[in-house]
Amino acid sequence: MNIDTTDVIEVLGTISFAISGTFAAVQKRLDPFGVLIIAFVTSIGGGTVRDLLLGDTPVAWMRDVNYCLLILVTSILTLFFKHHIKKFKVTLFLFDSLGLGLFTLVGVQKGIVFGLEPGMCIALGTITGCFGGIIRDTLLNTIPLIFRKEIYATACIAGGALYFGLLYFGLAADIAKIAVIVFIVTLRILVVKYKLALPRFGY
Amino acid sequence: MNIDTTDVIEVLGTISFAISGTFAAVQKRLDPFGVLIIAFVTSIGGGTVRDLLLGDTPVAWMRDVNYCLLILVTSILTLFFKHHIKKFKVTLFLFDSLGLGLFTLVGVQKGIVFGLEPGMCIALGTITGCFGGIIRDTLLNTIPLIFRKEIYATACIAGGALYFGLLYFGLAADIAKIAVIVFIVTLRILVVKYKLALPRFGY
Amino acid sequence: MNIDTTDVIEVLGTISFAISGTFAAVQKRLDPFGVLIIAFVTSIGGGTVRDLLLGDTPVAWMRDVNYCLLILVTSILTLFFKHHIKKFKVTLFLFDSLGLGLFTLVGVQKGIVFGLEPGMCIALGTITGCFGGIIRDTLLNTIPLIFRKEIYATACIAGGALYFGLLYFGLAADIAKIAVIVFIVTLRILVVKYKLALPRFGY
Structure with missing residues (x-):
């Protein structure tokens, strides 16, 4: 791992x-x-599904043991300090949204590298950002949160579309990335703060 | 997309x-x-699992944006006209069975192209036909319908076996395909109409 | 299939x-x-996920129809003789643990062949051993047993680590394999007999 901004945020x-x-x-x-396995699939689930769909195997986490160690250490620390960390719910939420933003970008970038159309790149970014949580909730036997509450996948899709829009208008990729992360995080904060949600359809 | 019979039915x-x-x-x-994502995985789930198992990546829907647009438009129209469409339950059921029949054939064909044995081709066809519904129901946190009601996978397996049988007796592939689709659709109609089901095993 | 010890235990x-x-x-x-499909995914789930993550496709069971036939025959026999087999719960448990041990080894070996680091090989072995049961329980809409009861994944991880330890100290691979299988089976028996479990974390 080289130390640059992207890596720092990806690690976060x-x-x-x-x-x-x-x-x-x-x-x-x-x-x-069980806790470690769930922590693991939540962290690497999105990237794994992305790499499988692209056929970029062995999947990423198998090629870089550092991410596995990072997840292991994080999960163990969380178990020991969980009563303490619970008070920092806002911090957690921010990191989660930051992760969502970056993983979306990572997925979009990988789609571009593989020569996919913009719409497919956005789909790939959304998958990278969201699938960890989907697998987690499916394994834990609940309807994935992503399908029920708070604009989540929507933030990824909007962020991905914004990224291509910014590139289209000539913005440098690095600045566009930061703008997209800020956009996704801000959108998530506004949504959660004001309890916004897309209207649901029911009979 | 070339416009031939197969494409028309696949689109349907x-x-x-x-x-x-x-x-x-x-x-x-x-x-x-959430609705769009479920509509999407239901439509492309079977083909995606098939392509992943074969290692034919990037998976099909990533290479043809038309299917994604088709699903998007269909799902949005269904949301707007759902009260109207509900009255066409029989039409829906027929299209669903037609899709099952064709996707089974697409899977079987792809297995043949990849040089798999007939039994494996039938398995691949069954996966292509059924897995979209399995993923849908798993994500929605219900026991997949396929495992509980109406002969479903059985229709795919029987249809796949019939296809090889017809080819074995010298029938042209195109005629065999249509025969298999008619067979699967008819079988499904009879099963649902007369509430047929395989007997279950219980303690 | 050549007939050697490994194949015999893999078949078991x-x-x-x-x-x-x-x-x-x-x-x-x-x-x-539905029963056949669940029996099938339980048997081949672990190896399938392993091969997908590695990109070793078409996945193993598509290339060897014998395993599919074996599962089919086993499942049908189980259905017919289930009242009889229920009395042999201990035999079943032993075979299950034996399978867990061997599939773990198969996964570890495959990781070594693909040049992965030891930690990744152990992860791959654990996936090979455990994922069949995870998919089974997810499809059947229960929290996977692996996450709730009895040391299961833990036995795979410990067994995989033991394997590398034994190789490190110069033991022949074949002897190390048998030692690891005996270790995993014994560990599982002790855990179940004395109702051992890792402590859980709760609020």
């Missing part, structure tokens, strides 16, 4: 998703290894 | 699965993006 | 997982094809 995203997975698993009263 | 199958996914998601009161 | 493992899948599906009152 990985940490955040590992924390969110750990909390979700603890709430279901899983044993420690 | 895609539309039908998108409609079925939309209805299933609406019943669970998901927000619009 | 496949049989055991097929039996466990059949029983789980029967308990949920699925129809016979």
Whole structure:
């Protein structure tokens, strides 16, 4: 791992998703290894599905043991300090949204590298950002949160579209990335703060 | 997309699965993006699992944006006209069965192209036909319908076996395909009409 | 299939997982094809996920029809003789643990062949051993047993680590394999007999 801005944020995203997975698993009263597995799939689920769909195998986490160690350490620390961390719910939420933003960008970028059309790149970014949480909730036997509450995938899709829009208008890729992350995080904060949600359809 | 019979039916199958996914998601009161995602996975789930198992990546829907647009438009139209469409339950069921029949054939064909044994081709066809619904129901947190009601996978397997049987007896592939689709659709209609089901095993 | 020790135990493992899948599906009152599908995914799920993550496609069971036939025959026999087999719960448990041990080794070995680091090989072995059961329980809409009861993944991880430890100290691979299988089976028996479990974390 080279140390540049993207890596720093990716690491933060990985940490955040590992924390969110750990909390979700603890709430279901899983044993420690169950907790670790849930933390792991939450962190690497999105990137794994992305790499499988692209055929870029062995998948990313198998080629870089550092991310596995990072998730392991994060999850264990979360288990020990969970009463303390619970007070920083806002911090957690920010990291989670930051992770969502960056993982979306990582997915979009990878789609571009693989020569996919913009719409497909946005889909790939959304998958990268959201699938960890989907797998986590499916394994924990709840309807994935993404399908029920708060604009989540929508933020990824809007962020991905914004990215291509900014590039189209000639913005440098690095600045566009930061703008997209700020956009996704801000959107998520506004949505949660004002309890915004897309209207649902029912019979 | 060339316009030939197969494409027409495949498009109809895609539309039908998108409609079925939309209805299933609406019943669970998901927000619009949740609905779109469920419609999407229901339509492309089977083909995606098939391509992943074969290692034919990037998976099909990433290479043809038309199917994504088709699903998007279908799902949105279904949301707006759902009260109207509900009256056409029989039409929906027929399209769903037609889609099942065709997707089974598409899977079988792809297995043949990849040089798999007939039994494996039938398995691949069954996966292509059924997996969209399995993923849909798993994400929506219900026991997949396929495992509980109406002969479903059985129709795919029987149809796939019939296809090889017809080819073995020298029938032209195109005629065999149509025969298999008619067979699967008819079997499904009879099963649903007369509430047939395989006997279950219980303690 | 050459007949050597590994194949014999792998066949036994496949049989055991097929039996466990059949029983789980029967308990949920699925129809016979639902039962066969669950038996099938329980037996081949772990190896399939392993091959997908590695990009070793078409996945193993598509290339060897013998395993599919074995699962089919096992599941049908289990359905017919299930009242009889239920009395041999201990035998079943032993075969299940044996399968877990061997599939773990198969996964570890495959990781070594693909040049992965030891930690990744152990992860791959654990995935190979455990994922069949995870998919089975997810499809049947229960929290995967692996996350709730008895040291299961833990046994795979410990066994995988032991394997590398034994190789490091110069043991022949074949002897190390048998030692690891005996270790995993013994660990599982002790855990179940004395109702050992890792402590859980709860609020």
